[in-house]
Amino acid sequence: MNLAKIFISALLIDNIVLMRFLALCPFIGMSIDVSKSVGMGLAVTFVTVIATVVTWPLYTFVLLPLNLTFLKILVFILVIASLVQLVEFYLKKNVPGLYASMGIYLPLITTNCAILAVTFDNISKGFNLIESVVYAVGVALGFMLSLVLLAGVRDRLKTAPIPKFLQGTPILFASTSLLAVAFMGFSGLIK
């Protein structure tokens, strides 16, 4: 598979949120406005890439030879969690500017399914390291895209006379549903 295809498919066709239902918690929680969406999206991009860069070699060069592949869940999540924590410590202390705009979203990400799913996908789809990184970026930007789009729709919901029984979270999911309808248009884009 060439890299562009991997990227487009991760970004649009198999959009992590709208088509694969992952990372829903931060999707609903953080799409309040565009700036939050973008901050969260950037943080996710950053972490998915790092997680990919770390877990892929770990799996390929350590777990696989040692025949410990069954430990991958445990190892991946531990490594990712620690990594995020370290990066956060580091940014907070040394790059406060970046921390303020993006770092504050980092802790959210430890428990974000998307990151872990990407690292698993990298393995199960048999990507090499470069493909894995491209895939990770595609997924993360796809996440950001859906977040930003929902933030836009939410802006309109603010003043809409939504029926009472749907107010709050239900209408967010209904909006997500219609966003997913629109994204269905991309299915089959790459054959």
Add this chain to the structure above:
Amino acid sequence: MSTKTFKGGAHPPERKDRSASSPIEVLRNVTQVVIPVNQHFGAPIQPLVKVGDQVKRGQKIADADGRMTVPLHASVYGTVKKIEPRMQANNLEGLAIVIEPLPGDEAVFMPTLDPFSCSREEALARVREAGIIGVGGAGFPAHVKFAPPPNKPIEYVIANAAECEPFLTIDERVMEESPEDFIDGIAIVMRITGATKGVVGLEDNKIHLVPILEKAIGQKASGLDIVVQLLRTKYPQGGEKMLITAVTGREVPSGGLPMDVACVVSNVGTLKAVSEAFRKGKPVIDTGLTVTGGACETPKNLFVPVGMLVQDLFPDVVRYDEKKLRRLVMGGPMMGPAVPSMQVPIQKNTSGVLLMDAAEAKVYEEGPCIRCGRCMRACSCRLSPALLNVALKAGDLDEAERIGALDCIECGTCSFVCPSHIQLVQRFRIGKQLVRAKKQKEAQRAGK
């Protein structure tokens, strides 16, 4: 002659034909006048008379120090009966001086003054002493408008003869009946402000006035560069920003004033008052207005003493059908406030009394905004009324300010065209208050 205009706007039905051809009637005999003390835009002034005092017509009865003040004059010869809060034309209570006329007419006017030989300061003082405020709009003190700071030289004096409000015809009649006074007023203001160009901005539905005005220019101001500029008949062509843009191509900067683009804009009535203040020494004690509307049986243009109550117009001066009357508006239908009773005084800047019948004053329920964008197309200030409305609804005052809440001139074009009959302007007025309050708070916080 080419017709100029601005972008946006709308075409409300004009309905000027019913009063356009009726000559101005001058009214003197009234049973009482209720003169609101503060009719101008600016700092409040205080009465100079007491209950029981006798006042002459033209006598100063209220004044105060301060730049943003103008004095007030008695419009009849009579006895001060009361000084108490009364309902004003803006629907709010305010201090008013009630005078009951005495028989006869004792008047005190100022001495005449030659506007072209006196000093500029003397001329400005005369404008103030005559109690002149802008009668086309908010009642801005004329002497302040005519004296911009030295770093803002004035190039144009634009006479606002657009009279873009439907129904109203008083400016048209004034220009037709006393064009010389009006042109003289322009010349005087040009003299005071040092402007080199004078322009009469005239909507093209009054094209028949062009020869009359040009003749008057020839007679009264032959040495000066005063021209008549025809404008497309379109609401709100008479808004000063639109007028300036149409005439000069300049745009008054956001938050700025006409003087920022070297213009002074004055209404026909204001200019006539300026002329009279010098040539006759007469302060503003009369006001011209059109009384018309579907419920009005005898539409008329009138000069009446300031402070005359609307109810005293009927039935002797004007007749109306009480059964038909549904809405009583002080001014034009686009911008004038509707008042709930006839016990409202006619003020210096009252340009009309509209007696609207049920057909004209049809009531619509507000619907949801369907985002048709008609308001966006119509807004004379190129604002985005639909979006401003949403921002205000969401309580997002920052966004409202960014969209231009404070730039809205409250012309009402957007409400007029909205198919869902959303009361956009009314909401914007509140929005402007809120935004201003917010800015004030921020300024306070910043100041601390």
Add this chain to the structure above:
Amino acid sequence: MNVILITLGFSAALAFILGAALGFFKEKFKVERDPKIDQVRDALPGVNCGGCGYPGCDGYAEAVAKGDAPVTKCAPGGKAVADALGGLMGVNASSEDTVAVLLCHGTKDVAPVKGEYVGVKTCRAAKLSSGGTKLCPYGCLGYGDCVSVCQFDALNMGEDGLPHVDYEKCTGCGMCIKECPQQILSSVPRARKGSVVLCSNRAVVKATVMKSCKVGCIKCEACVRACPEQCITMVNGVPVTDYSKCTSCGICVQKCPTKCYKLVQADVFGDEIVSGDTTD
């Protein structure tokens, strides 16, 4: 067995390294900050789910500690955490317990309107465009701007066209008082004895009042004269009680010809206001 040994060795080593690193960096990268944030942070579950709408538990903790966020946003923590945070942040215990009272009793049938109002149906809009809708320019306009700002569901628009305060729910937050364009909601101590005049008509002339409202204060000053404690004075044309002197004797309530007095009684306030019923 081999697998088990490798597994054990590998994971123990990995975990040890990670744990050690954690301990190390925690110290090394320590950042000074408001201890309150840490207190709040510790009270939170640390799930970092983002459900609160803040970037993680830390973000939320910071917002709570600064007082920018309500304490009830943490979903995983539920009520327990909310209570804990509430305790940490401390409820403003100092201020006096007040409630809002409407100083107008010009209901629909006694206070006529000037005309049919067809503009935006809010008090502020009606006030701005038409100077209010009632003949009485000081009274309640009845479009419920106050009702819409009350966060505690303590205000309800009554059938009579006036908002009614549910004194049990009212927290005295003062939102409605700030919102009312007529400024006729007033903050009254819940526990204080005394009397209030339920009219804000500042017109000086009796006739003007009588024309505009059947139950308005007609400035007869009977109450001022009748009060044995002399605690009532006219302020801006409206009688005002000095609560420190008032004994709740109820004489003013009896004397008022238009029955605009209400007695605020400490013991019954929570349940009802006795409105002139000493004479009924």
Add this chain to the structure above:
Amino acid sequence: MKKDILRLGIALALFAAGACAALAVVYTVTEPTIAGLEREQLKASLQDLFPDADSFDAIEGGLESSVPGVTVTGAWKAGRGDATLGVAIKASASSYGGDAVMLVGVSTDRRIAGARVMTLSDTPGLGANAVNPAYFVDKTAKKTFPGQFAGKLINDAFEVKNDVVAISASTITSKALTSIVKEAGLVGSAWLEGNASGGTR
């Protein structure tokens, strides 16, 4: 600070060791089953294609698809005793909803012995009908979409909608699967020609 490091490290290590020990036990129990499952599944499929065969030997290398869209990912020689019955080719191509993988049997007489869809992620109700055992492209003969290939000559035309019955409203899926079968057939028969020309038949 040193103490902290040690304390956290040891605590974590202990828990990890405990957890992993338990895991390793579970793993040793389940591993044979999981591995066995996969092998059995493949075996069952192969057996399904060549019911008579008694041995399946993986073929390493030498099998390359010549069309760009189709990739051969594995091959097995089906034998009975010493005789070669045919080859089974595992190949994939991109279909509507992602890669589709098929196992195609090619018999020594240059016919398709059979075709099975191993992986397909197309739309349920459309493309996914290719793996629906109850979806028949030929209702009278009760032939499923992959079933229609059995017995077809390698050199026949494989034109969808002419020679191959398409799944209704799923031309893309049909074309992708057909291309796999055709290419696998060609590759398989080429191999047979080179390596098993002396087959029993």
Add this chain to the structure above:
Amino acid sequence: MNRMWKIFVKGLVAENPLLMLMIGLCSSVAVTSSVSNGIGMGLAMTFVIVFAEFVISLFRKLIPSDARIPIFIIVIAAFTTMVDLSMQAYFPALSKSMGVFIPLIVVNCIIMGRVEAFASKEKPLDAVVDALGMGLGYTWVLIGIATLRELLGNGSLMGARIMPESFQPILFFTLPPGGFMVFALFISLNLWLKRKMAANAVVAKEAA
């Protein structure tokens, strides 16, 4: 007993992890296109949360607070892996159709949340009851959503066709948009239930 019951039932509606707390959402939409997946996921999840809460509650005094998050992760991950391996071994088809979602139980916010908020502070037995309540609260929602989606989207339940032959499956329900829409309706249903219960409580109180 009463106390236990209270701990147990709150997970079903009032503090239902999916519908009220809005966490652990991903699996609820993803695996609910068929009932068997829903049941499988629900049970897997319940297994992990019960054992994780139990173990952590058991050792709660031994866990240094600075390292608690990594330790929780280790414990949860271990149980998740066990479930994953067992499903692969004994329910291969189910395991395949749920794909990556079984491993993802490890990051399911519900588990972390309950472990932190409840298990690390309470006694083991209480923790197990809490976990059961949460797990079942999670499971019933999955099954509910899955029933609707499979019935309308495929005309079947647990893979068995039950709608009449003439019923044409509405694929919308099995596809992502349908999943979101059905989930939206479930949340709104639950909110309604909760409001109703609160109203009943008020009525009961007033009656008393």
Add this chain to the structure above:
Amino acid sequence: MPANNLLLSSSPHVYTGVTPQKLMLSVIIALTPVSVYGVVLYGLPALLAIVVSIATAVASEAAFRAVTKQDVRIGDLSAVVTGLLVALISPPSIPLWMVAMGSFAAIVLAKEFFGGLGANPFNPALIGRAILLMSFPAAMTTWHVPFQGISDATTGATPLNIVKMGGTIADVGQGFVANGLATASDYGSTLWTLFVGNRGGCIGESSILLILVGFVFLLAIRAISFITPVAMVGTAFVASWALGMDPVYGALSGGILFGAVFMATDYSSSPVTPLGKAIFGAGAGLVTVIIRRFGGYPEGVTYGILMMNAVAPFMDKLRVKKYGFVAPAKPAAKEAAK
């Protein structure tokens, strides 16, 4: 009991006579030619689909609003427009229950859930269509040859489908001749046939000529702005050319013109600002072509517009410079402060 019968109101006191109802009525009028022509092409089934669709749309709206205790306002005719559009963008052989379901989804899921008229961020009719398309792909992609009634014997591929599946424009032309829809199969007459609308497709989309009639009418009464449709078709034209497809053919076949005129202009799901409209149209045209060229469907108008609906809220921020706009002089001020 007011003191007199004077109305209290805020200025302005006069209004244009335009109402939402009249605007919707004008859209219905603009859609009448294509609707009638659809019935001419396909006969009774098309008529029934239109009637059922409108009836369901109106009934669902009324029922939903009644059940949720809101004011029922079907009088504004917007539900009629939505219902009509759902039918017009469905294939002529669509089962009646299916088109009813589409209308229901359009009105309930896409419109009323979000607060009804003017509040829906996505185009209801297109959501209805998209849901039908994903639910019943077979039925939604079964096309019929015009003038031959609706039966199994008359199914035929639509022009875009033929090309998508590898055919050429000449094949399309020959198909027209074979079905008696055209007399010659050269390029020019094929395009002419497409322009007049004697071709298979959705009920309302065939006749470019009649769509343009509707367009001119809507423009003339100023119900819509020309910006969106022109931007959309223009961009699609350029993009198809750039991607090596016949742009004229692309503009005349499929639903792009219908979509551009009647659906991309939907008030509530498209931007209100002029610049926003331009970008909205351009984006919709671009996505349409990308899907046509690379996507899984022969036609991408539905998704082109729906995708842009999702982005539309941001385009409302692209406002025209207001009167007297002065750029904030911040940087200068800051420097001065330094």
